[in-house]
Amino acid sequence: MYGDGFHVYDTTLRDGAQQEGLNLSVADKLAVARHLDELGVGFIEGGWPGANPKDTEFFRRARTELNLKNAQLAAFGATRRPGLKAADDPLVAALRESEAPVVTLVAKSHDRHVELALRTTLEENLAMIRDTVSHLRAEGRRVFVDAEHFFDGFKANRAYAMEVVLTAAEAGADVVALCDTNGGMLPDELAEVVHEVVGAGARVGIHCHDDSGCAVANTLAAVKAGATHIQGCANGYGERSGNANLFTVIGNLQLKRGMRLVTDEQLAEMTRIAHAISEVTNVAPSPQQPYVGVSAFAHKAGLHASAVKVDPDLYQHIDPAQVGNDMRMLVSSMAGRASVELKGRELGYDLSGEKARKVVDKVKDLEAQGYTFEAADASFELLLREELNGERTRHFDVESWRVIVEQRPDGEVISEATVKLHAKGERIVCTGEGNGPVNALDRALRTALERLFPELARMELTDYKVRILELGGRGTGAVTRVLQETSDGEATWSTVGVDQNVIAASWQAMEDAVTYGLLRAGYEADTAGRTGE
Ligand SMILES: CC(=O)SCCNC(=O)CCNC(=O)[C@H](O)C(C)(C)COP(=O)(O)OP(=O)(O)OC[C@H]1O[C@@H](n2cnc3c(N)ncnc32)[C@H](O)[C@@H]1OP(=O)(O)O
Numbered sequence: 001m002y003g004d005g006f007h008v009y010d011t012t013l014r015d016g017a018q019q020e021g022l023n024l025s026v027a028d029k030l031a032v033a034r035h036l037d038e039l040g041v042g043f044i045e046g047g048w049p050g051a052n053p054k055d056t057e058f059f060r061r062a063r064t065e066l067n068l069k070n071a072q073l074a075a076f077g078a079t080r081r082p083g084l085k086a087a088d089d090p091l092v093a094a095l096r097e098s099e100a101p102v103v104t105l106v107a108k109s110h111d112r113h114v115e116l117a118l119r120t121t122l123e124e125n126l127a128m129i130r131d132t133v134s135h136l137r138a139e140g141r142r143v144f145v146d147a148e149h150f151f152d153g154f155k156a157n158r159a160y161a162m163e164v165v166l167t168a169a170e171a172g173a174d175v176v177a178l179c180d181t182n183g184g185m186l187p188d189e190l191a192e193v194v195h196e197v198v199g200a201g202a203r204v205g206i207h208c209h210d211d212s213g214c215a216v217a218n219t220l221a222a223v224k225a226g227a228t229h230i231q232g233c234a235n236g237y238g239e240r241s242g243n244a245n246l247f248t249v250i251g252n253l254q255l256k257r258g259m260r261l262v263t264d265e266q267l268a269e270m271t272r273i274a275h276a277i278s279e280v281t282n283v284a285p286s287p288q289q290p291y292v293g294v295s296a297f298a299h300k301a302g303l304h305a306s307a308v309k310v311d312p313d314l315y316q317h318i319d320p321a322q323v324g325n326d327m328r329m330l331v332s333s334m335a336g337r338a339s340v341e342l343k344g345r346e347l348g349y350d351l352s353g354e355k356a357r358k359v360v361d362k363v364k365d366l367e368a369q370g371y372t373f374e375a376a377d378a379s380f381e382l383l384l385r386e387e388l389n390g391e392r393t394r395h396f397d398v399e400s401w402r403v404i405v406e407q408r409p410d411g412e413v414i415s416e417a418t419v420k421l422h423a424k425g426e427r428i429v430c431t432g433e434g435n436g437p438v439n440a441l442d443r444a445l446r447t448a449l450e451r452l453f454p455e456l457a458r459m460e461l462t463d464y465k466v467r468i469l470e471l472g473g474r475g476t477g478a479v480t481r482v483l484q485e486t487s488d489g490e491a492t493w494s495t496v497g498v499d500q501n502v503i504a505a506s507w508q509a510m511e512d513a514v515t516y517g518l519l520r521a522g523y524e525a526d527t528a529g530r531t532g533e
């Protein structure tokens with residue numbers, strides 16, 4: 001409805017990279033750019049060439065290594081320095097030399113910033129904008145201007161802020177993006193300002209920071225008020241509290257406002273792309289992130305699940321498949337029969353009626369003892385199988401285990417574990433050494449089983465978390481909960497163990513992890529069996 005000319009402008013590689021703790025190599029930047037291009041954004045701001053060697057290098061390599069199908073690259077920089085000609089400013093030269101087809105210039109639009117931060121006159125700032133924009137236009141570049149601190153500037157000196165916008169537009173800037181640089185605006189007042197600037201005749205863009213928690217709402221309000229160029233960052237990255245989350249903005253504009261920003265197929269890749277970018281940035285993705293977070297369509301409350309069972313729309317604002325996400329059922333002490341039934345269905349088990357009730361009761365009882373199943377999918381599946389089959393799934397039968405921790409004369413502390421078990425009719429006794437008791441037990445258990453179950457060699461412990469729980473009011477004192485994550489290179493599964501002793505809790509989680517891994521490897525039958533000692 002807003003026409004083909006609507007811009008989706010991503011600034012992850014520039015403003016997103018201004019986020020604390022986010023550091024991208026040139027190779028990372030190229031990888032993120034490819035992901036964003038795949039999503040179908042129109043512009044990718046690659047960084048500030050000339051400001052640091054990495055960003056200069058990015059634009060150099062992009063020429064040969066980035067084969068963008070949808071997006072155009074934009075180089076970011078500032079208007080020329082006061083008192084210089086744009087043609088003579090080395091940072092403006094770096095923008096030209098980047099060979100990016102689009103240049104985005106940050107320009108001061110708040111009179112106080114001109115006088116205090118730029119330390120020049122209001123007239124000279126206008127001359128800097130005019131000169132830099134027209135110079136780059138004459139060099140054949142498309143120019144966008146980011147009017148920094150625009151909304152605060154508009155409140156302080158409306159006439160000057162408007163003069164900045166019109167000067168940029170008259171000099172040839174295609175878009176003037178109004179920036180809520182300090183991120184403190186609220187949607188209603190922001191929309192009024194945008195409306196007024198749009199009325200003055202310039203093509204308006206919007207760039208919002210999230211310091212008031214309103215970056216996405218402000219972006220939507222600006223679009224409603226007439227902005228036709230939206231800036232944002234993947235996963236909401238950015239300086240301080242971040243920028244408008246581009247994925248949330250795209251989801252909202254496309255699915256709620258009926259705009260065609262990307263194709264349906266590209267939208268259906270958004271969750272995968274959001275997570276792929278998190279992998280590159282090494283910033284853990286927020287599970288709660290709208291649309292693309294792993295929890296965005298995860299249902300924990302029993303009442304929700306019972307309604308979702310009838311119709312998923314009853315507790316979901318969209319069909320998760322539209323953005324490539326999935327509905328998930330979480331089973332915990334807040335579950336009811338419907339949660340378990342749907343979770344069972346997800347895992348391929350039929351759990352209607354009484355069976356679901358038995359599982360719910362068991363889950364609630366175990367969670368009261370400190371277990372947690374929403375974060376231990378594999379332990380839950382084993383529990384579910386036990387309720388369905390009437391007995392525990394076993395590929396081996398543990399007789400006993402023991403761990404010794406020893407400080408050696410040279411000061412090194414090592415652990416030695418012994419595991420006695422029965423599998424496939426054999427009694428097996430094995431020891432293992434490790435740098436800690438859990439590591440030693442893990443080695444002993446694997447050594448004991450690997451000959452009979454060679455698939456174990458592919459499984460490795462990928463994460464291990466311990467938490468001390470005070471189960472107040474039950475008189476049971478503190479217990480330890482261990483959550484273990486295991487991978488066979490193709491899938492990852494989580495298991496839980498609870499005990500007053502941390503090693504015993506770890507052993508439970510480990511035993512579940514191996515049992516589940518063997519089930520995945522195709523060992524269905526109970527192959528344990530004591531040798532009859
Ligand atoms: C709102 C935003 O987020 S805009 C993006 C901000 N991003 C960054 O700052 C990251 C990249 N920045 C850098 O690498 C460096 O700051 C550089 C290379 C740009 C400049 O470094 P330096 O020359 O050492 O200057 P420094 O960072 O101390 O100060 C910035 C200078 O730019 C000037 N400046 C600030 N805004 C503008 C502008 N819109 N137009 C022209 N000059 C500007 C300041 O007045 C200051 O001038 P001064 O050197 O005469 O004091």
Ligand SMILES: CC(=O)C(=O)O
Pocket residue numbers: 015106146147148149179180181182207209
């Ligand atoms: C340009 C920019 O990043 C800002 O004003 O926030």
